Amino acid sequence: MKITCNAGGLTLKNPTILAAGVLGTTGASLKRVASMGAGAVVTKSIGTEPKLGHHNPSMIRLEEGYINAMGLPNPSYGEFRQELEIAKEAGVPVIASIFGATPEEFTTVANGLPGADAYELNVSCPHAKGYGMQCGTDPELVKAITKAVKATVKVPVWVKLTPNVTDIKPIGLAAQEGGADAVVAINTLKAMAIDINTGWPILGNRSGGLSGPAVKPVAVKCVYDLYETLDIPVIGVGGVSNWADAIEFMMAGACAVEIGSAVYEDIGTFASVSMGISDYLDRKNMQLKDIIGMAHRRVKQ
Numbered sequence: 001m002k003i004t005c006n007a008g009g010l011t012l013k014n015p016t017i018l019a020a021g022v023l024g025t026t027g028a029s030l031k032r033v034a035s036m037g038a039g040a041v042v043t044k045s046i047g048t049e050p051k052l053g054h055h056n057p058s059m060i061r062l063e064e065g066y067i068n069a070m071g072l073p074n075p076s077y078g079e080f081r082q083e084l085e086i087a088k089e090a091g092v093p094v095i096a097s098i099f100g101a102t103p104e105e106f107t108t109v110a111n112g113l114p115g116a117d118a119y120e121l122n123v124s125c126p127h128a129k130g131y132g133m134q135c136g137t138d139p140e141l142v143k144a145i146t147k148a149v150k151a152t153v154k155v156p157v158w159v160k161l162t163p164n165v166t167d168i169k170p171i172g173l174a175a176q177e178g179g180a181d182a183v184v185a186i187n188t189l190k191a192m193a194i195d196i197n198t199g200w201p202i203l204g205n206r207s208g209g210l211s212g213p214a215v216k217p218v219a220v221k222c223v224y225d226l227y228e229t230l231d232i233p234v235i236g237v238g239g240v241s242n243w244a245d246a247i248e249f250m251m252a253g254a255c256a257v258e259i260g261s262a263v264y265e266d267i268g269t270f271a272s273v274s275m276g277i278s279d280y281l282d283r284k285n286m287q288l289k290d291i292i293g294m295a296h297r298r299v300k301q
């Protein structure tokens with residue numbers, strides 16, 4: 001089919017992927033998302049120990065998206081193993097999102113959660129002390145974590161990057177040097193909202209990460225910069241809610257897109273985005289490979 005694609009070492013029936021942390025805590029819900037048309041699904045980020053996450057409220061809705069500070073709640077790799085097995089019944093690739101504070105913790109989780117079709121390393125969550133972007137803003141640590149997981153597993157390793165840096169390119173290069181099969185850009189942007197009646201920050205954790213339509217232009221620029229700099233594929237994520245958003249990410253250089261916040265509005269997004277991409281390609285008489293990175297080939301006169 002026209003929209004079958006290769007994304008970071010995996011063959012997908014279409015280029016839409018469920019993003020980490022959204023409807024990804026149980027095997028049953030991952031299967032449901034797959035049945036709604038996703039080309040692949042990413043699990044909630046899983047760590048070494050059970051973690052409750054931050055106090056409520058942990059998510060608020062804004063006009064242009066969401067701010068969340070879940071705090072990486074998860075049951076730990078041992079408890080999640082069975083959910084992964086259930087998710088695999090979905091018949092699409094299942095990517096395990098994993099986190100840790102050190103290369104050793106990452107390899108412990110990867111070893112303890114066998115059977116995933118790929119591993120996505122969360123070095124980008126902006127609201128979990130000691131984890132996520134606290135690792136992912138240090139290129140040496142990103143390289144060491146990637147290298148350690150690559151040496152542990154036999155399937156593709158994707159590294160999910162934070163936009164909360166001055167320049168995302170050196171972090172992408174560090175992932176590439178560590179042996180990553182793809183980078184995923186972006187995780188949420190550091191953000192906060194305050195209740196003006198009380199003066200209190202709204203989220204239990206006071207601040208969190210912004211997602212949804214508001215972050216799309218930031219994500220498109222990150223994908224554009226990474227595509228220009230790296231030799232490995234880039235997977236785009238951040239504010240995709242329709243087929244046109246997906247096409248824009250591909251023109252910036254993404255080989256596939258992950259979708260998170262938009263799933264809260266409509267779980268049918270994967271099917272409508274895939275169909276929209278397919279119709280667009282038909283109208284333009286093009287193939288996916290023609291649009292991936294197209295914006296780089298447009299040189300101003």
Ligand SMILES: Cc1cc2nc3c(=O)[nH]c(=O)nc-3n(C[C@H](O)[C@H](O)[C@H](O)COP(=O)(O)O)c2cc1C
Nearest residue numbers: 019020021045122186187211212238239259260261
């Ligand atoms: C409620 C919520 C939970 C999330 N949890 C995770 C997570 O566990 N691991 C991770 O890497 N990203 C997590 N993310 C980030 C998303 O995967 C995605 O990178 C981000 O939301 C931007 O995409 P979107 O605008 O399509 O939501 C979470 C996002 C939301 C909204």
